[in-house]
Amino acid sequence: MIPAQFDYVAPVTLDEALSLLAEHQDEAKILAGGHSLIPAMKLRFAQPALLVDIGRLKDLAYIREEGGQVRVGAMTTHYQLESSARLREICPLLPECAAAIGDVQVRNKGTIGGSLAHSDPAADWPAAILALDAEMIVVSAVGERAIPASDFFVDMLTTALAPNEILREIRVPLPPPRTGHAYAKLPHPASGFAVVGVAASVTRGADGTCESASVGVTGVSVKAYRARGVELALKGGALGQQEIAGAATHAADGVDLNEDLAASADYRRHLAEVYARRAIERAASRVS
Amino acid sequence: MKIEGTHELRAARERVWQSLVDPSVLQRCIPGCERLEQTGENSYSTILRAGVGSIKGVFQGNVRLEDLRPPAHYRLVVDGKGQPGFLKGAGELELEEMGEGLTVIKYAGDVQVGGTIASVGQRMIQGAAKMMASQFFTALEAEAQTQAGEPPPQHGFFRTALRWLSGLLRRIMRGSK
Amino acid sequence: MAQKYVGQRVKRTEDPRLIKGLGHYVDDIRLPDTLHVSFLRSMYAHARISGVDVSEALKAPGVVAVYTGRDAAEKIGPVPCAAALPDLKVPDHRVLATDRVYFVGHPIAAVVATDRYAARDAVDLITVDYEELPVVVDAEAAALEGSPVIHEHFGDNIAYRLTAGEGDIEAALASADRRLKQRIINQRLAPVAMEPRGVLARYLPGEEELTVWSSTQIPHLLRTQLALMIGMPENKLRVITPEVGGGFGSKLNVYAEEALLGWIAMQLGRPVKWIETRRENMQATIHGRGQVGEIKIGCREDGTLTGLRYNVVADLGAYHQLLTPAIPTLTGLMLSGCYKIPAIQINVTGVFTNKVATDAYRGAGRPEATYVVERALDLVAAELGLDVVEVRRRNFPKPDEFPFKTATGLFYDTGDYEAALDKALANSDYTKLREEQKRAREEGRLVGIGVSTYVEICALGPSQAMPAGGWESATVRIEPTGKVTILTGASPHGQGQETSFAQIAADELGVRIGDVTVIHGDTAIVQYGIGTFGSRATAVGGTAVYIAIERLKEKAHKIAAHILGADASSLAFSEGRYSLTGAQVAAGAEVPEPVVPVAQAPAAALPEPQTEGKRSLTLQDIALAAHLAKELPPDMEPGLSATYFFEPKNFTFPFGTHIAVVEIERDTGEIKFQRYVAVDDCGRVINPMLVDGQIHGGIVQALGQALYEEVVYDEQGQLVTGTLMDYAVPRAKMIPWLELDRTETPTPVNPLGVKGVGEAGTIGATPAIVAAVVDALAPFGVRHLDMPIKPETVWRIVSQQTSGGGR
Numbered sequence A: 001m002i003p004a005q006f007d008y009v010a011p012v013t014l015d016e017a018l019s020l021l022a023e024h025q026d027e028a029k030i031l032a033g034g035h036s037l038i039p040a041m042k043l044r045f046a047q048p049a050l051l052v053d054i055g056r057l058k059d060l061a062y063i064r065e066e067g068g069q070v071r072v073g074a075m076t077t078h079y080q081l082e083s084s085a086r087l088r089e090i091c092p093l094l095p096e097c098a099a100a101i102g103d104v105q106v107r108n109k110g111t112i113g114g115s116l117a118h119s120d121p122a123a124d125w126p127a128a129i130l131a132l133d134a135e136m137i138v139v140s141a142v143g144e145r146a147i148p149a150s151d152f153f154v155d156m157l158t159t160a161l162a163p164n165e166i167l168r169e170i171r172v173p174l175p176p177p178r179t180g181h182a183y184a185k186l187p188h189p190a191s192g193f194a195v196v197g198v199a200a201s202v203t204r205g206a207d208g209t210c211e212s213a214s215v216g217v218t219g220v221s222v223k224a225y226r227a228r229g230v231e232l233a234l235k236g237g238a239l240g241q242q243e244i245a246g247a248a249t250h251a252a253d254g255v256d257l258n259e260d261l262a263a264s265a266d267y268r269r270h271l272a273e274v275y276a277r278r279a280i281e282r283a284a285s286r287v288s
Numbered sequence B: 001m002k003i004e005g006t007h008e009l010r011a012a013r014e015r016v017w018q019s020l021v022d023p024s025v026l027q028r029c030i031p032g033c034e035r036l037e038q039t040g041e042n043s044y045s046t047i048l049r050a051g052v053g054s055i056k057g058v059f060q061g062n063v064r065l066e067d068l069r070p071p072a073h074y075r076l077v078v079d080g081k082g083q084p085g086f087l088k089g090a091g092e093l094e095l096e097e098m099g100e101g102l103t104v105i106k107y108a109g110d111v112q113v114g115g116t117i118a119s120v121g122q123r124m125i126q127g128a129a130k131m132m133a134s135q136f137f138t139a140l141e142a143e144a145q146t147q148a149g150e151p152p153p154q155h156g157f158f159r160t161a162l163r164w165l166s167g168l169l170r171r172i173m174r175g176s177k
Numbered sequence C: 001m002a003q004k005y006v007g008q009r010v011k012r013t014e015d016p017r018l019i020k021g022l023g024h025y026v027d028d029i030r031l032p033d034t035l036h037v038s039f040l041r042s043m044y045a046h047a048r049i050s051g052v053d054v055s056e057a058l059k060a061p062g063v064v065a066v067y068t069g070r071d072a073a074e075k076i077g078p079v080p081c082a083a084a085l086p087d088l089k090v091p092d093h094r095v096l097a098t099d100r101v102y103f104v105g106h107p108i109a110a111v112v113a114t115d116r117y118a119a120r121d122a123v124d125l126i127t128v129d130y131e132e133l134p135v136v137v138d139a140e141a142a143a144l145e146g147s148p149v150i151h152e153h154f155g156d157n158i159a160y161r162l163t164a165g166e167g168d169i170e171a172a173l174a175s176a177d178r179r180l181k182q183r184i185i186n187q188r189l190a191p192v193a194m195e196p197r198g199v200l201a202r203y204l205p206g207e208e209e210l211t212v213w214s215s216t217q218i219p220h221l222l223r224t225q226l227a228l229m230i231g232m233p234e235n236k237l238r239v240i241t242p243e244v245g246g247g248f249g250s251k252l253n254v255y256a257e258e259a260l261l262g263w264i265a266m267q268l269g270r271p272v273k274w275i276e277t278r279r280e281n282m283q284a285t286i287h288g289r290g291q292v293g294e295i296k297i298g299c300r301e302d303g304t305l306t307g308l309r310y311n312v313v314a315d316l317g318a319y320h321q322l323l324t325p326a327i328p329t330l331t332g333l334m335l336s337g338c339y340k341i342p343a344i345q346i347n348v349t350g351v352f353t354n355k356v357a358t359d360a361y362r363g364a365g366r367p368e369a370t371y372v373v374e375r376a377l378d379l380v381a382a383e384l385g386l387d388v389v390e391v392r393r394r395n396f397p398k399p400d401e402f403p404f405k406t407a408t409g410l411f412y413d414t415g416d417y418e419a420a421l422d423k424a425l426a427n428s429d430y431t432k433l434r435e436e437q438k439r440a441r442e443e444g445r446l447v448g449i450g451v452s453t454y455v456e457i458c459a460l461g462p463s464q465a466m467p468a469g470g471w472e473s474a475t476v477r478i479e480p481t482g483k484v485t486i487l488t489g490a491s492p493h494g495q496g497q498e499t500s501f502a503q504i505a506a507d508e509l510g511v512r513i514g515d516v517t518v519i520h521g522d523t524a525i526v527q528y529g530i531g532t533f534g535s536r537a538t539a540v541g542g543t544a545v546y547i548a549i550e551r552l553k554e555k556a557h558k559i560a561a562h563i564l565g566a567d568a569s570s571l572a573f574s575e576g577r578y579s580l581t582g583a584q585v586a587a588g589a590e591v592p593e594p595v596v597p598v599a600q601a602p603a604a605a606l607p608e609p610q611t612e613g614k615r616s617l618t619l620q621d622i623a624l625a626a627h628l629a630k631e632l633p634p635d636m637e638p639g640l641s642a643t644y645f646f647e648p649k650n651f652t653f654p655f656g657t658h659i660a661v662v663e664i665e666r667d668t669g670e671i672k673f674q675r676y677v678a679v680d681d682c683g684r685v686i687n688p689m690l691v692d693g694q695i696h697g698g699i700v701q702a703l704g705q706a707l708y709e710e711v712v713y714d715e716q717g718q719l720v721t722g723t724l725m726d727y728a729v730p731r732a733k734m735i736p737w738l739e740l741d742r743t744e745t746p747t748p749v750n751p752l753g754v755k756g757v758g759e760a761g762t763i764g765a766t767p768a769i770v771a772a773v774v775d776a777l778a779p780f781g782v783r784h785l786d787m788p789i790k791p792e793t794v795w796r797i798v799s800q801q802t803s804g805g806g807r
């Protein structure tokens, strides 16, 4: 449990960090909260030659409202998101999801940017970020680009980030009126990661029916995904128990299911359905 | 651990087969394959930099093709050993012609891992194996589609995939602004 | 004697230093010039090693030496096994693998370097040529003919077979009204002490002295064994056990690394240190449990048992560690539970498998037995449609039947099983719980109530029954300045005996608790002792302290009489002072200050004792007089100290009742606790807070076994649950509120009346929790479930039987 040798730099500006990445490409790794990277390094699964610690880039930790969006700096910790009173009012899915992550120590160190960039198949954030239709702002020495959440998660532990890029900001559109959120998770008994995690955002029309719904699912497959089948089934319909239960049956449609000691593929499929139902019911009940 | 799957390749079976037995093609297609040297008939020694995302390990090992029945079937036997542990696998590949220029490859095999990867990667191994299989077949398809004489496609795996993706995204982004 | 401290919730005196991070664990001990060791361990479960090439590692920066099996194995004796069983096959267990590896984690080479990092880096530079061999993972299959054989020269994998028990089991089963059988599994568990193992060894060539700091539960036994292994005079070897962050039996052992580090320190003449990583801890520190068996039960229509047979295969692992083969024999001893069972038989087949050894883990054989017996009682209740409580009552021996002889050959000291049961029933309001359960079931809710009434064997134990002595030692000294020093041979590592022994001493000597210091875990300071395991430290070690104090007081009494010029019989001891009877000591007088307040003590000389014209003397006065030795009775030894080695005449048998109430989520099979009620009887209680702490921890580990924990090896012998991300140790939020209570039935086995409580929680709770889940699923015809009971298992039962499949 001792990492291989590496060099360490702690730049004080983003540009400095980016030029280091440009120079070293995939020999270098960004270090954020270190709560995914360091464990991997201690097992020698990850052996970066250079660690670029962005912990000193304090201006990457913020929660702002701007341009009809909530903008969250990549270095914002899970705890900062969990404890933001303002977020609880305007985008409650973020604090609810943050609160479901690991334990206090993990939430105090781990960052939303690190979690998204690492893209663990059972991480919590990807489900919420997908359900919120967020946008990732990533920068490199040559410029900046925006990646929609639905394109960001490419495969297991693999995102659309290039080795020379840093995830700078997550932009979440402010939820429209009459929108309810919920995150429902069954934690793995050992790791605390999601055996199944479902984030739901439900918007009711004036008549109380479902105007739109978006549902992000994590833990179930090699990467988090939008449960389009569920969303489609909900759209335009009533949000009664039966309708929701019916829609939730599509929670694991068309995905390759993970299997481990905590849950077989069958059971995971079933849990995805149950937790989707729970998340959607709760989200719907939060809209008057 | 069993892995199995099916891949559809838009290429003729003959060409797919040719690619599948050509060591230089194999080297380009096997994810993270840094070296593939012939050590005998249908057997090779290899250095693999295998893994997913930031999690990687270097394995030294052997690749063997057995029970060749052109152009429909062979058995692939791989073993590798490295710092993170070892991996061993054997699998049957079946190639089926599904009409004009379409080949379906069915694979079914057994992968065994040992050492650190076995004791900590439990929840990820299956997914990682599937991911690497799909990378392999995607690259193979590209190989089989290139006409004889054309320069081989560049894979250099993650990098090419990511470059391609980021290029694509940049294009999309520009288009949307 | 006034009980000012004993029986009180005295806060642990150990805690302030631990909470402030000021304690010293092995890794906190830093010696100049220390080298660090990192191990190369096998990644195969079974392989022949045809070569180990260390040349690259030797060239790596910082590397001082690399040792392989060939270098060390010949020089260091085998890792010992203390269990003596007839015809036991004992494989030659060398400190490093020589030509074969037998389990994942088997050490092959040790790299010694100037820091841990260099050592670890160099491990990656060693190449090993492995030739894989067939792997034996499943314990039952290992026993079958045709299985690959691990230690070839033995011819098979059966380390031993053992049959024990009394009564005619065949007749008992044959004549029973009903016969039941059930497959029973106690899965392998990892002890997961918070602090992993660690060793620091230093050799002083001038003094020819080897000091080994080790995170162990048995410093003296370790010293003896290391002396034998390394071939060094025991009186030149010193084992120091600094702060130990938990053991749970996993450090009741003698490990290869401990001997190897000592030997390396001697080779290199520099201190060497090794701190186990968590992954090594999961792979190479002993596991617990690992029993697969079948029970046969005979009972009458009224629910009383006629006989119990347990055929069990014990998964021993590849080698014997210190007590490996003995653990299942403890299971055999406790198979009567707290019931009258006329005929009992256990048939153990101990088998080798390609895994790390099993050995003592909290409860060590008794949780397995209790689980077997409690499951048996529940099966009988289910079979006969009786309440689980009623079945238990009908099988209890009555209080006047004690000492009670079991068909396993034990004499239970004292017990009042109904009293503990009744208290637990009252505390949980059992009748109401059952009514609520009935209503819940009508509403379609799955609520279950599990009851376990257990008895366990503690205070290990009479030396006749122990492999290496079952006594414990204590020295109690009153220093010239009046401070009290206790040297105990027990080796507390979280149990809090620095506090509880000080409580005993403070009361018996009438001093302040702060004036008592308890020293343990240094073989150069403390007289030989046995150590801490088997819930023995207070019952055996505490008794040694108590009796040493009585001896010391006898001497003090004589000195007091001599100085006061009175007849001993006219002196009485009270509140720390010997007074002439009739002399008035102000009622409630404060405990006297030590005679020499340190701040005012003259630098060079001690003051003369103030004895002139006194009618009473404090112990401090007497201590000083005893050291100055000017006023002692003729022929009396100077000094005020006593040492006692206490040999118990029997084990003790604590007992109790645990009641768990759970509700199952139909949707997902998740198990939620509603209540947890326990009434434990561990005899007299020295410190209720310490007892509660032990029960809490024990229940948590039991809950781990019942619902979460399982060491899993795949069919290739790869350890799949190799980190705490995969191996599920219960977290605080998984623990229900624990409603604890007690009955107190003192034991006559020791003068303190204490029985022991270190393992009770682990023993009593597992069956209660399993029973609760089984009871919740009783409407589905479920009578038994294997541990750990995972939500998926529960969900399959509920969903298949409600709708013929998932929803």
Ligand SMILES: Cc1cc2nc3c(=O)[nH]c(=O)nc-3n(C[C@H](O)[C@H](O)[C@H](O)COP(=O)(O)OP(=O)(O)OC[C@H]3O[C@@H](n4cnc5c(N)ncnc54)[C@H](O)[C@@H]3O)c2cc1C
Pocket: A029, A030, A031, A032, A033, A034, A035, A036, A037, A038, A039, A074, A075, A100, A101, A102, A103, A106, A109, A110, A111, A112, A113, A114, A115, A116, A117, A118, A120, A122, A123, A124, A125, A161, A165, A166, A167, A168, A191, A192, A193, A194, B054
């Ligand atoms: C005991 C434990 C329990 C946990 N439980 C949970 C849980 O229940 N749910 C859950 O979701 N997670 C859990 N985690 C993971 C935790 O949330 C991590 O903090 C998170 O996944 C990674 O964030 P980090 O800031 O620590 O990133 P790091 O570990 O520093 O980095 C992770 C990866 O992302 C890259 N990276 C980091 N920041 C950036 C950036 N801005 N731009 C580009 N690349 C970047 C790094 O190079 C690295 O490859 C747990 C972790 C631990 C140790």
